[in-house]
Amino acid sequence: MSLLEITNLNLAMRSYEGETQILHGIDLKIERGEIWGMVGETGSGKSLTGLSISRLIPAATGRYLAGSIRFEGTDVLNATEREMRKLRGRKIGMIFQDPTTNLNPAFRIGTQLVDVALHAAEHDPSVLGLSGNASRRERRRAARRVAIEMLGKVGISDPIERIDAYPHQFSGGMRQRMLIAMAMIGKPDLLIADEPTTALDVSVQAQILKLIHQLVLERDIGVLMITHNLGVVAQLCSHVAVMYRGRILETGPVRTVLKQPSHAYTRALLAAIPTVHTKRGELRGIGDIMAEAG
Amino acid sequence: MTMIQTSLPKRDPSARLENWSRAFYRFRQSWLSVIGLAIVAVLIVIALVAPLIVPYPEHVAGATDTAARFMPPSAEHWFGTNALGQDMFSLVLVGSQVSLFSGLAVVIIAIAVGGLVGAVAGYFGGWVDETLMRLTDLLLTIPSLILAMAVAAALGTGILNMIIAISITWWPAYARLIRGEVLVKKEEQFITAARALGAGPGRILGRHILPNIISPVVVKASLDMGFAILTVASLGFVGIGVRAPVPEWGTLLSTARGYMPDYWWTALFPGFAIFLAVLAFNLLGDGLRDVLDPKARR
Amino acid sequence: MIRYVIRRLLLLVPMLLGLSVIVFAIARLLPGDPAALAAGPNATPEVLASVQREFGLDKPIPLQYWDYLTGLVQGDWGVSIFTRRPVFEDIVTFLPATLELVAAAMLIAIVLGIPLGLAAAVWRNGVLDYVTRTVSLGGIAMPRFFLGLLLQLCFVTWLDILPLSGRFPLIDLPPEEITGFYTIDSLLTGDWYALRVSLAHLALPALAMSLSPLATIIRMMRASTIEVLQQDYIMTERALGLSSRLILFKYVLKNAMTSTLTVIGLYVSWLLGGTVLVETVFDWPGLGLYATQAILSQDFMPVIGVTLVIAIIYLLSMLIVDLLYGVFNPKVRSS
Numbered sequence: 001m002s003l004l005e006i007t008n009l010n011l012a013m014r015s016y017e018g019e020t021q022i023l024h025g026i027d028l029k030i031e032r033g034e035i036w037g038m039v040g041e042t043g044s045g046k047s048l049t050g051l052s053i054s055r056l057i058p059a060a061t062g063r064y065l066a067g068s069i070r071f072e073g074t075d076v077l078n079a080t081e082r083e084m085r086k087l088r089g090r091k092i093g094m095i096f097q098d099p100t101t102n103l104n105p106a107f108r109i110g111t112q113l114v115d116v117a118l119h120a121a122e123h124d125p126s127v128l129g130l131s132g133n134a135s136r137r138e139r140r141r142a143a144r145r146v147a148i149e150m151l152g153k154v155g156i157s158d159p160i161e162r163i164d165a166y167p168h169q170f171s172g173g174m175r176q177r178m179l180i181a182m183a184m185i186g187k188p189d190l191l192i193a194d195e196p197t198t199a200l201d202v203s204v205q206a207q208i209l210k211l212i213h214q215l216v217l218e219r220d221i222g223v224l225m226i227t228h229n230l231g232v233v234a235q236l237c238s239h240v241a242v243m244y245r246g247r248i249l250e251t252g253p254v255r256t257v258l259k260q261p262s263h264a265y266t267r268a269l270l271a272a273i274p275t276v277h278t279k280r281g282e283l284r285g286i287g288d289i290m291a292e293a294g
Numbered sequence: 295m296t297m298i299q300t301s302l303p304k305r306d307p308s309a310r311l312e313n314w315s316r317a318f319y320r321f322r323q324s325w326l327s328v329i330g331l332a333i334v335a336v337l338i339v340i341a342l343v344a345p346l347i348v349p350y351p352e353h354v355a356g357a358t359d360t361a362a363r364f365m366p367p368s369a370e371h372w373f374g375t376n377a378l379g380q381d382m383f384s385l386v387l388v389g390s391q392v393s394l395f396s397g398l399a400v401v402i403i404a405i406a407v408g409g410l411v412g413a414v415a416g417y418f419g420g421w422v423d424e425t426l427m428r429l430t431d432l433l434l435t436i437p438s439l440i441l442a443m444a445v446a447a448a449l450g451t452g453i454l455n456m457i458i459a460i461s462i463t464w465w466p467a468y469a470r471l472i473r474g475e476v477l478v479k480k481e482e483q484f485i486t487a488a489r490a491l492g493a494g495p496g497r498i499l500g501r502h503i504l505p506n507i508i509s510p511v512v513v514k515a516s517l518d519m520g521f522a523i524l525t526v527a528s529l530g531f532v533g534i535g536v537r538a539p540v541p542e543w544g545t546l547l548s549t550a551r552g553y554m555p556d557y558w559w560t561a562l563f564p565g566f567a568i569f570l571a572v573l574a575f576n577l578l579g580d581g582l583r584d585v586l587d588p589k590a591r592r
Numbered sequence: 593m594i595r596y597v598i599r600r601l602l603l604l605v606p607m608l609l610g611l612s613v614i615v616f617a618i619a620r621l622l623p624g625d626p627a628a629l630a631a632g633p634n635a636t637p638e639v640l641a642s643v644q645r646e647f648g649l650d651k652p653i654p655l656q657y658w659d660y661l662t663g664l665v666q667g668d669w670g671v672s673i674f675t676r677r678p679v680f681e682d683i684v685t686f687l688p689a690t691l692e693l694v695a696a697a698m699l700i701a702i703v704l705g706i707p708l709g710l711a712a713a714v715w716r717n718g719v720l721d722y723v724t725r726t727v728s729l730g731g732i733a734m735p736r737f738f739l740g741l742l743l744q745l746c747f748v749t750w751l752d753i754l755p756l757s758g759r760f761p762l763i764d765l766p767p768e769e770i771t772g773f774y775t776i777d778s779l780l781t782g783d784w785y786a787l788r789v790s791l792a793h794l795a796l797p798a799l800a801m802s803l804s805p806l807a808t809i810i811r812m813m814r815a816s817t818i819e820v821l822q823q824d825y826i827m828t829e830r831a832l833g834l835s836s837r838l839i840l841f842k843y844v845l846k847n848a849m850t851s852t853l854t855v856i857g858l859y860v861s862w863l864l865g866g867t868v869l870v871e872t873v874f875d876w877p878g879l880g881l882y883a884t885q886a887i888l889s890q891d892f893m894p895v896i897g898v899t900l901v902i903a904i905i906y907l908l909s910m911l912i913v914d915l916l917y918g919v920f921n922p923k924v925r926s927s
Contacts, residue, residue, distance in 0.1 A: 089833030437865025
């Protein structure tokens with residue numbers, strides 16, 4: 001049984017203009033220990049695929065036309081909300097793009113971290129290293145201990161003091177580490193990271209990627225990394241899926257896809273990355289290449 | 295010397311029309327705003343023609359009919375009659391004149407005074423701004439109804455005095471609003487350009503800044519019309535306001551209070567008229583805000 | 593934190609000074625001769641002059657202000673020409689009744705408004721949303737004095753379950769005075785009869801006053817909850833499996849409270865100023881009624897006194913709101 005198996009996923013979104021199909025037959029299979037990069041332009045459907053895995057697209061706006069998502073055998077699209085909550089935070093961790101808007105500004109970071117830990121422990125007390133019959137207070141204390149540990153693990157110095165700080169007292173990189181800590185505290189088996197480094201500067205970006213890599217090695221989890229940055233994919237991922245206009249164009253191990261891209265679009269994406277050797281005037285936009293490719 | 299003919303780009307009238315029709319479309323989207331506009335329109339028409347159409351114009355002028363005291367609502371007297379046998383329907387209809395007129399006057403005076411103070415404070419800044427705004431802040435802390443009552447009582451009864459009294463308490467809010475808007479607009483590029491062309495402060499304020507801040511003022515004014523009407527009625531209700539024979543909703547209600555609950559109709563209809571007028575201007579103001587000031591939409 | 597409060601309190605002093613000048617100036621520059629009114633229509637010039645001397649009205653206006661200001665600091669707020677009692681004593685007598693009324697109205701508005709606004713936002717475009725929106729639209733437009741009359745008509749005349757007006761039956765003894773709030777005093781003394789009676793008297797005026805703030809709080813709470821629900825951090829919290837209940841009542845509520853809090857602060861002053869109307873309808877023996885009588889008889893000192901007291905309460909409540917704002921929005925606190 002695969003960790004995650006998406007088959008023929010078709011999603012339509014409703015807006016004022018009516019219903020438009022966004023995802024066309026997405027197929028994806030992720031195993032433990034694999035780090036998948038999902039690349040594509042803005043609006044290609046990467047993020048909606050990621051949200052679909054935790055079924056976070058509101059029923060009022062999104063409708064699944066066909067397909068299925070199976071997480072460790074659970075049929076995500078047909079599960080009850082209760083069952084989904086058991087997955088969220090505990091089995092599936094999520095990190096979103098913008099660390100400035102994804103942390104609740106009115107609460108200490110410890111509060112949010114402890115609540116996620118407590119939620120995860122509801123379904124699996126071992127997350128906090130406790131047995132099933134621990135008291136509320138014990139659980140709270142343990143959750144705080146685990147939260148401090150987690151902060152240390154994601155590289156926040158003085159976690160004992162920092163746990164009572166508010167998000168605005170942190171820098172962008174630290175906030176992103178916070179978000180990773182929140183996603184990882186429930187010891188998930190799958191981590192979905194939606195552009196986790198886009199808002200950060202390059203040096204911090206490298207640290208964050210290293211941190212994610214470390215966590216994967218440590219815990220043998222699967223990762224779906226949504227990004228438009230092929231550099232990130234080349235550095236971190238073991239596999240890659242290329243998306244374009246709601247379709248997956250090609251998938252495979254990073255080396256194969258990046259070295260011998262079989263699809264014109266992937267070649268275009270690769271050509272759009274400047275390297276040290278790129279000469280002036282050589283850098284080409286995706287639009288040009290796709291237009292040539294017809 | 296030859297005359298050089300330059301053709302300035304003219305404003306395209308059709309583009310302007312399109313803007314208006316788009317604004318109107320957005321306004322029509324909310325049926326509540328349309329209802330508000332409709333009621334306001336009806337109120338204005340009633341206020342204009344009331345003396346001509348009411349069934350008992352002589353009652354409005356102060357005539358009494360003691361034989362027909364406290365008649366309940368009937369086909370003859372739609373809203374019944376009061377303690378003096380006057381037709382409530384006629385009084386309530388004509389009462390719209392005082393309310394609408396004084397509401398409008400209060401808002402206009404408040405915009406004029408507040409606009410002047412706010413524009414001067416915002417444009418010149420420095421100690422002028424400090425002084426004017428401290429004064430404005432102080433006035434805003436004073437309970438406005440009590441201040442208006444005190445001023446109106448001291449000046450004596452009469453529509454004009456009442457309008458002056460309410461206006462005194464209303465302009466600071468506009469001064470605040472307009473100062474803020476002027477401060478923002480002052481920094482924009484086109485003002486610098488106008489200044490570079492040698493425009494003086496009066497011209498910059500009048501021609502370049504004020505026309506650009508009209509939207510928030512219109513929105514606030516239409517919302518405030520309702521509250522101005524409410525304040526006029528409040529003064530009438532506590533017994534400070536227009537002189538006796540002139541029908542005014544608050545005064546009618548205040549008189550009727552003594553005859554509650556037996557003659558409830560004498561209170562119900564003037565009260566309901568106030569409610570309806572305030573509601574209509576609020577709905578209209580909400581709709582205008584959505585059209586003119588979408589950012590402020592909540 | 594304490595230094596901030598002290599600084600803010602010190603800033604109140606120049607504001608109050610300025611306020612006293614403005615209020616005094618307005619009161620004195622207006623036409624009308626209070627001495628003539630007090631002395632009566634048939635007073636001889638000699639009587640008039642003695643009345644003027646009695647109240648210091650014969651001195652030049654700046655000197656009158658100076659006398660007033662020095663008196664103000666010493667707790668001598670002048671004498672009411674009509675009650676012939678010190679204004680300060682009058683205010684101390686009438687203030688608790690008004691504060692009790694305002695507090696009760698605000699309590700009703702907050703206790704009902706916050707959950708209703710929250711619920712309307714959560715079930716947006718649902719039945720409850722439409723009902724609360726209609727009520728709040730009407731509530732803002734409803735004149736308090738008219739609502740008061742309607743409530744009297746309904747609960748007193750038709751249902752006959754509540755008293756028409758007043759704060760306590762004249763023939764009964766009010767509870768022993770501790771705070772001046774009848775409800776709290778009767779609770780403290782364990783006088784259940786007095787509690788029931790004072791609550792029955794309080795109910796209608798408080799209800800009449802609460803509709804407008806209730807409507808505004810619902811609107812504000814609904815709008816800010818909708819805004820908060822669309823924030824990224826709410827999605828993160830949902831994505832990490834926190835229950836909707838926890839998200840709504842803990843994480844959304846605190847964020848949505850900030851803008852609602854400002855409205856609540858502004859309404860305290862609005863309600864205090866507006867008690868005039870409701871107190872008139874219900875013959876509620878508070879500051880509003882006192883001020884109305886003073887205004888109608890052009891009695892300066894009580895008007896100035898009441899205005900100052902309300903302004904002080906307003907400034908203090910804004911200070912409290914600012915402090916509470918820091919609780920709900922930690923960013924403000926640290927800056």
